[in-house]
Amino acid sequence: MTKSLTHLQRLEAESIHIMREAVAESERPVMLYSVGKDSGCMLHLARKAFYPSKPPFPLLHVDTTWKFREMYEFRERMVRESGMDLLVYQNEECLRLGINPFEHGSAMHTDMWKTEGLKQALDHYGFDAAFGGARRDEEKSRAKERVFSIRSAQHRWDPKLQRPELWSLYNVRRNVGETMRVFPLSNWTELDVWQYIHLEQIPIVPLYLSAPRPVVERSGTLIMVDDDRMPLEPGEVPEMRSIRFRTLGCYPLTGAVESTATTLPEVIQEMLLTTTSERQGRMIDHDSSASMEKKKQEGYF
Amino acid sequence: MAHAHDDLLANDIEAYLHAHEHKSLLRFITCGSVDDGKSTLIGRLLYESKLVFEDHLAALEADSKKVGTQGGELDFALLVDGLAAEREQGITIDVAYRFFSTEVRKFVVADTPGHEQYTRNMVTGASTADLAVILIDARKGVLTQTRRHSYLVSLLGIRRVVVAINKLDIVDYSQDVYDTIEADYRAFAAQIGLDDITCIPMSALRGDNIIDPSPNTPWYTGPTLIQHLETVPIDDLAASQSFRMPVQWVNRPDLDFRGFSGRIVGGTVQPGMAVRVLPSGQTSTVARVVTFDGDLTSAEAGQSVTITLTDEIDVSRGDVLAAASSPPAVADQFEAHIVWMGEQEMLPGRPYLMKVGTRTVGLSIAHPKYRVDVNTLEHIAAKTLHLNEIGICNINLDRPIAFDAYADNREMGGFIIIDRMTNSTVGAGLLHFALRRADNVHWQAIEVGTEAHSTLKGQRPAVVWFTGLSGAGKSAIANVVERKLHALGRHTYLLDGDNVRHGLNKDLGFTDADRVENIRRVAEVSKLMVDAGLLVLVSFISPFRAERRMAREMLDADEFIEVFVDTPLAVAEQRDVKGLYQKARSGQLANFTGIDSPYEPPEHPEVHIDTTSLSAEEAADQVIEALRAAGRIP
Numbered sequence: 001m002t003k004s005l006t007h008l009q010r011l012e013a014e015s016i017h018i019m020r021e022a023v024a025e026s027e028r029p030v031m032l033y034s035v036g037k038d039s040g041c042m043l044h045l046a047r048k049a050f051y052p053s054k055p056p057f058p059l060l061h062v063d064t065t066w067k068f069r070e071m072y073e074f075r076e077r078m079v080r081e082s083g084m085d086l087l088v089y090q091n092e093e094c095l096r097l098g099i100n101p102f103e104h105g106s107a108m109h110t111d112m113w114k115t116e117g118l119k120q121a122l123d124h125y126g127f128d129a130a131f132g133g134a135r136r137d138e139e140k141s142r143a144k145e146r147v148f149s150i151r152s153a154q155h156r157w158d159p160k161l162q163r164p165e166l167w168s169l170y171n172v173r174r175n176v177g178e179t180m181r182v183f184p185l186s187n188w189t190e191l192d193v194w195q196y197i198h199l200e201q202i203p204i205v206p207l208y209l210s211a212p213r214p215v216v217e218r219s220g221t222l223i224m225v226d227d228d229r230m231p232l233e234p235g236e237v238p239e240m241r242s243i244r245f246r247t248l249g250c251y252p253l254t255g256a257v258e259s260t261a262t263t264l265p266e267v268i269q270e271m272l273l274t275t276t277s278e279r280q281g282r283m284i285d286h287d288s289s290a291s292m293e294k295k296k297q298e299g300y301f
Numbered sequence: 302m303a304h305a306h307d308d309l310l311a312n313d314i315e316a317y318l319h320a321h322e323h324k325s326l327l328r329f330i331t332c333g334s335v336d337d338g339k340s341t342l343i344g345r346l347l348y349e350s351k352l353v354f355e356d357h358l359a360a361l362e363a364d365s366k367k368v369g370t371q372g373g374e375l376d377f378a379l380l381v382d383g384l385a386a387e388r389e390q391g392i393t394i395d396v397a398y399r400f401f402s403t404e405v406r407k408f409v410v411a412d413t414p415g416h417e418q419y420t421r422n423m424v425t426g427a428s429t430a431d432l433a434v435i436l437i438d439a440r441k442g443v444l445t446q447t448r449r450h451s452y453l454v455s456l457l458g459i460r461r462v463v464v465a466i467n468k469l470d471i472v473d474y475s476q477d478v479y480d481t482i483e484a485d486y487r488a489f490a491a492q493i494g495l496d497d498i499t500c501i502p503m504s505a506l507r508g509d510n511i512i513d514p515s516p517n518t519p520w521y522t523g524p525t526l527i528q529h530l531e532t533v534p535i536d537d538l539a540a541s542q543s544f545r546m547p548v549q550w551v552n553r554p555d556l557d558f559r560g561f562s563g564r565i566v567g568g569t570v571q572p573g574m575a576v577r578v579l580p581s582g583q584t585s586t587v588a589r590v591v592t593f594d595g596d597l598t599s600a601e602a603g604q605s606v607t608i609t610l611t612d613e614i615d616v617s618r619g620d621v622l623a624a625a626s627s628p629p630a631v632a633d634q635f636e637a638h639i640v641w642m643g644e645q646e647m648l649p650g651r652p653y654l655m656k657v658g659t660r661t662v663g664l665s666i667a668h669p670k671y672r673v674d675v676n677t678l679e680h681i682a683a684k685t686l687h688l689n690e691i692g693i694c695n696i697n698l699d700r701p702i703a704f705d706a707y708a709d710n711r712e713m714g715g716f717i718i719i720d721r722m723t724n725s726t727v728g729a730g731l732l733h734f735a736l737r738r739a740d741n742v743h744w745q746a747i748e749v750g751t752e753a754h755s756t757l758k759g760q761r762p763a764v765v766w767f768t769g770l771s772g773a774g775k776s777a778i779a780n781v782v783e784r785k786l787h788a789l790g791r792h793t794y795l796l797d798g799d800n801v802r803h804g805l806n807k808d809l810g811f812t813d814a815d816r817v818e819n820i821r822r823v824a825e826v827s828k829l830m831v832d833a834g835l836l837v838l839v840s841f842i843s844p845f846r847a848e849r850r851m852a853r854e855m856l857d858a859d860e861f862i863e864v865f866v867d868t869p870l871a872v873a874e875q876r877d878v879k880g881l882y883q884k885a886r887s888g889q890l891a892n893f894t895g896i897d898s899p900y901e902p903p904e905h906p907e908v909h910i911d912t913t914s915l916s917a918e919e920a921a922d923q924v925i926e927a928l929r930a931a932g933r934i935p
């Protein structure tokens with residue numbers, strides 16, 4: 001008799017299968033690396049998928065220059081440890097115009113740095129397949145996303161272009177100019193990702209663990225003052241609070257939670273006992289319930 | 302089941318995590334019609350397992366008041382219907398995947414709508430499911446759609462079925478109602494070979510028998526839905542099969558290592574095991590089973606590994622590694638169930654692509670033997686399959702593949718069909734058995750071949766393929782070309798569309814399917830004539846790119862010259878030499894190219910003739926020049 005695979009073993013094997021299919025049937029694959037926990041999990045799976053070879057693609061970080069400092073430090077460490085090539089892309093127009101969330105608002109900041117930046121980077125390098133860490137459990141419009149998501153030559157997501165996915169057969173063929181986004185973590189949940197990180201001892205940015213950090217409270221959201229680019233309002237004084245982050249992005253747009261969890265098991269414990277969803281810390285989702293769907297059509301993940 | 306009430310979680314997180322590392326995974330599909338309460342059931346499962354967070358719940362409360370159907374009470378259905386487009390329509394139009402977990406299992410739910418037009422979605426959702434939950438509205442009993450869902454579930458090889466007899470609260474939790482429906486269902490299920498059936502009385506809206514046994518159904522002593530889902534065996538059929546692994550990727554980090562990466566889809570593998578590579582048939586022995594976490598002494602179905610062999614033999618992506626003692630069969634002709642998923646109907650004879658395992662091959666499909674009415678299960682004669690139709694067809698591949706019958710191994714017998722022009726997935730299929738025809742019809746070796754035929758004629762054969770609208774001037778130009786070639790002492794033959802339809806193809810009409818067959822036959826005939834050493838002129842409207850490409854691919858690269866006789870529709874219609882446009886416009890003639898049937902112009906023809914600026918003589922000279930340039934005539 002054979003032993004039965006656990007749910008994490010089944011998920012791991014499925015993700016590896018997806019990555020190998022994408023690599024075998026594309027010309028220029030790339031892995032989008034955002035430095036967060038899902039990216040870390042995905043990078044670890046990639047190293048498993050192609051072992052003993054190195055994953056046959058580079059990492060691409062679409063940078064906004066507004067990430068937490070610890071994220072940049074961690075990114076360099078992971079590149080050293082994995083031995084993989086890292087490409088960092090910054091939208092030059094944003095650099096020139098100095099686009100930032102304070103003066104231009106979160107919507108324009110995200111759209112220009114991330115959505116436009118990603119499209120420019122894919123065009124610039126000519127990548128035809130990009131791995132992303134999105135999961136179906138994150139948000140309603142993602143529940144129907146395919147594992148292999150076809151994008152038009154303009155990077156738009158058209159529901160009508162999406163293909164049925166049966167068994168583990170992925171149709172990876174594309175017309176000229178079309179590209180695909182590939183989501184190896186589609187069937188993972190937030191808990192699965194944390195559990196896997198714990199089990200496999202995957203390194204994560206320390207910001208996920210609680211520590212005293214300088215914050216200000218704005219409209220009920222705790223924002224960390226990560227550097228002196230952050231303009232303080234009159235009378236506003238950063239105070240040290242014990243906080244951590246459930247999701248990481250641009251520091252001015254990422255809400256912290258007060259917490260005493262300083263180990264991974266404690267984080268998981270807090271997560272399971274908590275009652276707000278992960279994406280609530282991301283300010284870009286708050287506009288309306290169809291906002292993610294709209295962003296996706298425009299080319300955001 | 303709720304996380305928040307778990308003492309272990311609050312008090313001993315390490316022990317909790319350890320327990321959760323050993324959870325198993327069950328994938329199931331829910332099938333029901335619009336009003337069966339399916340979305341309500343899934344919404345409740347997510348809610349009860351505390352996977353609905355406060356912010357989602359706030360959105361749900363707001364939505365329930367705005368568009369809910371429960372009079373302001375929480376409308377769980379709103380938790381699971383996704384895209385803005387379909388929320389406006391009030392129906393779900395695709396497969397959505399939901400996740401929840403309990404203490405012992407993680408669940409992946411494929412949520413599919415039950416409308417007849419969405420057979421495509423149900424088949425997609427069922428293809429990866431271990432179990433199906435079929436909802437029946439207690440007020441309505443076993444309906445046509447219940448039978449349809451059950452048939453599709455059994456077709457896709459799901460053996461375990463839960464019948465959720467829902468909305469029992471509306472019939473006062475009547476045992477009689479429940480018993481009648483259960484008996485009806487079991488009688489029907491036996492007919493289609495479903496025998497592992499569990500019926501549960503429930504109300505998804507009120508929560509009866511979902512998590513805890515309901516006090517409203519004291520007469521029911523079976524498990525609740527969750528109790529059943531947590532304990533039903535996940536008998537991985539694949540694990541008890543013979544070893545199979547389609548090779549995804551050849552792993553060559555350096556000259557010293559050559560491994561074959563893939564996911565095992567059947568049986569187990571160990572170092573030292575004898576394996577056969579298919580379809581080549583070469584044999585070797587497994588040296589190592591390599592993973593990032595170290596070499597394994599054994600690996601089983603479901604695992605992704607990299608295998609090295611003791612011999613240097615040729616293995617590439619698309620091959621299957623299999624137990625040498627019980628290898629899969631190899632064939633290129635099959636009988637298969639086909640589920641059509643394309644907006645455009647299936648065209649028998651058209652070249653498609655088929656992906657099975659990790660291999661993609663050319664595919665053509667014969668006319669269906671019959672189509673299955675998914676509502677009545679009747680077999681109905683059919684010439685083609687439309688969107689969401691299912692039929693039995695013989696299929697031909699351009700190369701042999703290794704396969705197991707779908708009933709024995711889903712991953713070795715399930716395939717998808719890809720349109721060569723749009724690259725979209727237009728169908729799915731289940732392989733049943735290989736046709737013996739392929740084994741019994743052999744190629745007869747012929748001593749006098751193409752080379753000998755053409756040497757005697759002092760020329761090199763070719764097909765000149767004229768395509769264009771009716772009345773474009775194809776035949777006129779082809780006639781002049783033949784006359785000129787004849788004068789040059791060349792051996793020619795002109796195949797004309799109208800003439801061939803009086804003989805060889807007189808059984809064919811003008812539907813898309815018949816047009817495809819028309820061109821297939823002409824392409825085959827012209828290939829025979831090329832073998833005979835002739836210069837063949839083919840003058841056919843041949844409206845579809847796919848069939849022209851098929852004709853091209855039958856021949857060597859310089860043997861096919863495509864001539865696009867380019868006449869604007871308005872000009873051809875104005876000429877209307879045969880009076881056909883007038884008939885078509887007045888509705889006396891259906892499926893007329895350019896009017897109510899499409900024409901796909903060539904993208905890269907060897908010769909492009911603009912008939913508005915060239916005479917037939919000038920056009921013919923251009924074709925003759927192209928034949929010279931291709932080295933066909935001196």
